[in-house]
Amino acid sequence: MAVYTDINDEELALLLADYDIGTALAFKGMAEGVENSNFLLETTGGRYFLTVYEKRMREEELPFFLDLMRWLAQHGFPSAAPLADRNGVTIKRVRGKPAAIVEFLPGLSVRRPTVDHCREAGEGLARLHQAAQGFPGTRANDLGQASWAPLFATLREAADGLKPGLAATISGDLDRLAAAWPQGLPTGVIHADYFPDNVFFTAGKFAGAIDFYFACVDALAYDVAVALNAWCFEADGSFNITSARALVAGYESLRPLSAAERQALPALAHGAAMRFFLTRLEAWGATPAGALVRPKDPLEYERKLAVHRAAPDLVLFGAPA
Amino acid sequence: MAVYTDINDEELALLLADYDIGTALAFKGMAEGVENSNFLLETTGGRYFLTVYEKRMREEELPFFLDLMRWLAQHGFPSAAPLADRNGVTIKRVRGKPAAIVEFLPGLSVRRPTVDHCREAGEGLARLHQAAQGFPGTRANDLGQASWAPLFATLREAADGLKPGLAATISGDLDRLAAAWPQGLPTGVIHADYFPDNVFFTAGKFAGAIDFYFACVDALAYDVAVALNAWCFEADGSFNITSARALVAGYESLRPLSAAERQALPALAHGAAMRFFLTRLEAWGATPAGALVRPKDPLEYERKLAVHRAAPDLVLFGAPA
Numbered sequence: 001m002a003v004y005t006d007i008n009d010e011e012l013a014l015l016l017a018d019y020d021i022g023t024a025l026a027f028k029g030m031a032e033g034v035e036n037s038n039f040l041l042e043t044t045g046g047r048y049f050l051t052v053y054e055k056r057m058r059e060e061e062l063p064f065f066l067d068l069m070r071w072l073a074q075h076g077f078p079s080a081a082p083l084a085d086r087n088g089v090t091i092k093r094v095r096g097k098p099a100a101i102v103e104f105l106p107g108l109s110v111r112r113p114t115v116d117h118c119r120e121a122g123e124g125l126a127r128l129h130q131a132a133q134g135f136p137g138t139r140a141n142d143l144g145q146a147s148w149a150p151l152f153a154t155l156r157e158a159a160d161g162l163k164p165g166l167a168a169t170i171s172g173d174l175d176r177l178a179a180a181w182p183q184g185l186p187t188g189v190i191h192a193d194y195f196p197d198n199v200f201f202t203a204g205k206f207a208g209a210i211d212f213y214f215a216c217v218d219a220l221a222y223d224v225a226v227a228l229n230a231w232c233f234e235a236d237g238s239f240n241i242t243s244a245r246a247l248v249a250g251y252e253s254l255r256p257l258s259a260a261e262r263q264a265l266p267a268l269a270h271g272a273a274m275r276f277f278l279t280r281l282e283a284w285g286a287t288p289a290g291a292l293v294r295p296k297d298p299l300e301y302e303r304k305l306a307v308h309r310a311a312p313d314l315v316l317f318g319a320p321a
Numbered sequence: 322m323a324v325y326t327d328i329n330d331e332e333l334a335l336l337l338a339d340y341d342i343g344t345a346l347a348f349k350g351m352a353e354g355v356e357n358s359n360f361l362l363e364t365t366g367g368r369y370f371l372t373v374y375e376k377r378m379r380e381e382e383l384p385f386f387l388d389l390m391r392w393l394a395q396h397g398f399p400s401a402a403p404l405a406d407r408n409g410v411t412i413k414r415v416r417g418k419p420a421a422i423v424e425f426l427p428g429l430s431v432r433r434p435t436v437d438h439c440r441e442a443g444e445g446l447a448r449l450h451q452a453a454q455g456f457p458g459t460r461a462n463d464l465g466q467a468s469w470a471p472l473f474a475t476l477r478e479a480a481d482g483l484k485p486g487l488a489a490t491i492s493g494d495l496d497r498l499a500a501a502w503p504q505g506l507p508t509g510v511i512h513a514d515y516f517p518d519n520v521f522f523t524a525g526k527f528a529g530a531i532d533f534y535f536a537c538v539d540a541l542a543y544d545v546a547v548a549l550n551a552w553c554f555e556a557d558g559s560f561n562i563t564s565a566r567a568l569v570a571g572y573e574s575l576r577p578l579s580a581a582e583r584q585a586l587p588a589l590a591h592g593a594a595m596r597f598f599l600t601r602l603e604a605w606g607a608t609p610a611g612a613l614v615r616p617k618d619p620l621e622y623e624r625k626l627a628v629h630r631a632a633p634d635l636v637l638f639g640a641p642a
Contacts, residue, residue, distance in 0.1 A: 003352040008432030025427045025523060028361070029352035031324040040349065040361060042427065106346045106363065111329030202346060 003029035005037040005052040005095055012041075015094060018085040019101065021045035035213070040104075047104035049080065052097050057213065059091075059098050064137045065212050066090050066100055068189060073103070077131035078200075078208030080105040107200020107207035118231050118243040121199050122250030124206035125191070125227055129220050129255060132189035141192065141216040143275050145181045149174050151278050158285045162298060170277075173309060177271050182219065182264035190223035192216055195230040221261040224251055225268035229276070229304050237303045270308035277301035324350035326358040326373040326416055333362075336415060339406040340422065342366035356534065361425075368425035370401065373418050378534065380412075380419050385458045386533050387411050387421055389510060394424070398452035399521075399529030401426040428521020428528035439552050439564040442520050443571030445527035446512070446548055450541050450576060453510035462513065462537040464596050466502045470495050472599050479606045483619060491598075494630060498592050503540065503585035511544035513537055516551040542582040545572055546589035550597070550625050558624045591629035598622035 007015075012024055022044030030038040030049075037052040053062065066082040070090075073081035080102040082090045092099050110117050141147075152159075152174060156167040191198070192214040200207040224247070232243040248257070248265075257265075280298035328336075333345055343365030351359040351370075358373040374383060387403040391411075394402035401423040403411045413420050431438050462468075473480075473491060480488040512519070513535040521528040545568070553564040569578070569586075578586075601619035 006432075009429055010433065012429075023524065024429050026425075027429050030361075031350035031352045040351075104347075108330055108333075108345050108348050111327075112331065203344060 003031075003037045003039070004054050005097060007039065007050075007052070007094055011094060015050075015092060015099070015101075016043065018087070018089075018092065019083060020086060021048065021083065021101075041101065048083065048101050049104060050094075050099060050101050052094050052099045054097065057098070061139065062091050062098055062100070064139045065215060066102075067137050068132065068135060068215055069102065069212055071135045071137075072128065072131050075131040075134075077127055078105065078107075078206075079212070080208075080210060105200060105208050105210060107202050109197045109200060111196065112235075113196055113231050113243070115240075115243050115246045116204060117196075117201065119246040119250035120201065120204070120206040121194070121196075121227060121231055122224070122247035123253055124199060124209065124250075125194055125223060126251045126254035127206075128191060128194075128209060129188055129223070135189055137189075139216045141190075141218040143192070143214070143279065144216075144218055145177060145271055148271075148274055148278055149178065151282065155278065155281050155285070158281050162281065162284075163302065166302065169309075170274075170305075173270070173274060173305060177267065177274060180267050181271065182221075182260070182267055185219040185221055185261055185264055186258065187217055188220050189215060190218050190220060190226075192218065192223065192226060194223060194227045219261075219264075219268070220255075221257060221264055222268050222272060224248065224257070224261075225265055225272040226275075228265070228269050229272050229301075233304060233307075237307070239307050266308065266311070270305070273301050273304040273308055277305055324352075324358045324360070325375050326418060328360065328371075328373070328415055332415060336371075336413060336420070336422075337364065339408070339410075339413065340404060341407060342369065342404065342422075362422065369404065369422050370425060371415075371420060371422050373415050373420045375418065378419070382460065383412050383419055383421070385460045386536060387423075388458050389453065389456060389536055390423065390533055392456045392458075393449065393452050396452040396455075398448055399426065399428075399527075400533070401529075401531060426521060426529050426531060428523050430518045430521060432517065433556075434517055434552050434564070436561075436564050436567045437525060438517075438522065440567040440571035441522065441525070441527040442515070442517075442548060442552055443545070443568035444574055445520060445530065445571075446515055446544060447572045447575035448527075449512060449515075449530060450509055450544065456510055458510075460537045462511075462539040464513070464535070464600065465537075465539055466498060466592055469592075469595055469599055470499065472603065476599065476602050476606070479602050483602065483605075484623065487623065490630075491595075491626075494591070494595060494626060498588065498595060501588050502592065503542075503581070503588055506540040506542055506582055506585060507579065508538055509541050510536060511539050511541060511547075513539065513544065513547060515544060515548045540582075540585075540589070541576075542578060542585055543589050543593060545569065545578070545582075546586055546593040547596075549586070549590050550593050550622075554625060554628075558628070560628050587629065587632070591626070594622055594625040594629055598626055 012027055024043050026042040028040045030040055032038050035056050036054050039050040041048045041050045069079045070081045072079035083101045084090050159167040159170055198211040199209050228244050231247055232240050234240050277298055280296050280301055283295040284298050333348055345364050347363040349361045351361055353359050356377050357375050360371040362369045362371045390400045391402045393400035404422045405411050477488040480491055519532040520530050549565050552568055553561050555561050598619055601617050601622055604616040605619050
């Protein structure tokens with residue numbers, strides 16, 4: 001839940017005066033997002049979201065994210081497009097912080113995805129990859145494989161604090177991932193955080209994706225791997241092969257994976273689990289006791305790492321039984 | 322900011338199946354309310370709020386609050402009416418907790434009310450009092466004058482901790498209020514928490530009130546006194562007589578105060594400041610360090626108490642200059 005920046009009615013009226021979307025009818029802080037402040041904004045012109053970007057957002061990266069969202073919306077992918085004010089400005093300032101108004105994207109995220117949701121999500125991810133083709137912006141994946149060892153160097157103690165001996169295990173994983181990290185796969189713009197809470201459905205059908213603030217250029221199949229981890233594990237920690245096959249099948253219904261991509265999936269999924277384990281571990285240690293946001297449990301991804309570690313040749317992702 | 326109860330898509334679908342409002346199109350946790358969990362719910366049938374009542378809400382009192390909201394909506398006052406399901410049931414259960422779906426009430430609350438807002442708010446309060454006439458429900462004000470001394474008995478140490486010597490000062494106030502508490506004033510249903518964040522405006526005009534969960538039967542003028550404290554103090558702690566006169570004038574444009582009510586206003590305002598000081602002091606001490614909700618500062622109301630204490634004959638509320 002997140003409203004870090006309070007916006008009063010006068011500040012809102014001042015902001016809206018720059019746009020052609022009328023005056024405010026309703027304005028409500030949302031318990032969504034952990035990094036930024038989000039508000040539902042209804043005006044005489046329609047419904048929107050106002051996001052105020054908080055300190056963890058690097059302002060120089062905002063144009064990439066917002067331009068991507070607009071590009072996707074203009075290229076057939078259901079994404080909330082940012083609004084430009086009368087002067088063509090998309091990134092505004094509220095209380096000294098960057099802020100943007102984006103369209104309201106209807107849809108519901110699912111908490112416990114079914115196999116059908118996984119298939120829809122996979123197809124939606126392929127739509128995203130296809131719609132992003134030709135997008136001129138570029139941004140490196142600063143949470144990609146090269147970043148993990150340096151990040152983990154600061155977290156060894158935290159890992160052992162979480163579970164004795166875990167630091168050595170993670171080091172072993174990192175060595176293995178560094179040695180075997182897939183190279184030369186097709187790249188493009190990836191969402192990089194394609195979790196169920198960032199994907200919307202309407203009547204069970206894929207209806208769009210939000211939260212592009214980790215988007216970057218990397219291997220397209222890595223995005224599939226992130227999604228496999230996020231969508232296809234059961235609450236008991238087991239990997240649901242049926243869901244995984246459905247997700248990959250949905251993806252391949254629009255963009256078939258190459259043999260190299262398919263072969264790379266187990267390593268990519270292991271690496272994707274590492275990425276989220278490391279950032280959750282970092283947030284876990286960095287969150288002060290009185291914080292308003294509960295950090296996500298790094299142990300969830302520690303367990304996913306263990307699954308990938310134990311089954312290094314997992315070729316289950318959509319492969320025939 | 323408040324979402325204490327997580328509701329997943331399956332639970333939501335089960336709940337909606339009992340109603341005739343279609344299927345969910347969007348469902349978003351709101352950073353609103355400190356006591357309950359609130360969600361914006363959009364269905365194929367319209368827009369609503371879902372509130373899940375958390376443990377501080379006494380379930381046996383819910384019918385009074387929800388019946389009152391419906392009554393007001395049916396009697397010309399802009400209140401969000403609760404929805405009944407197909408079996409006529411208004412209070413449902415979600416995750417074992419009572420819950421209700423209410424209509425979406427558009428409007429914006431104001432952070433820093435102008436004199437015009439105060440006038441509109443006063444008129445809106447009179448509309449509320451008038452619309453509630455004839456409402457058959459009844460509920461005692463469990464935070465009324467009789468409750469303050471017993472409550473304060475548990476908070477003497479907290480008061481001195483807030484400000485050395487404060488406990489003795491508050492005791493003096495309580496004695497004075499007990500001796501001089503106005504009796505025999507016209508009673509009716511009062512909102513009892515008519516603060517700016519519970520009042521909506523559209524284009525500067527009163528558009529409705531929300532959050533009736535302190536509503537009860539008490540002196541109508543006490544509601545005006547609560548509002549004077551909540552709307553007419555400046556950020557520097559000074560009482561804005563112009564705002565106060567506007568609020569009372571707005572109120573009296575629909576329901577003129579009797580001479581007795583007008584004469585009672587200073588004592589009622591002193592008492593209303595006591596009520597919010599005491600409950601804030603209680604919440605301040607009771608909030609654990611890691612809580613997700615920041616309690617409101619009791620010192621704000623300690624300062625308001627001081628203003629009323631220093632000017633016991635304050636006859637400024639709308640009186641001619």
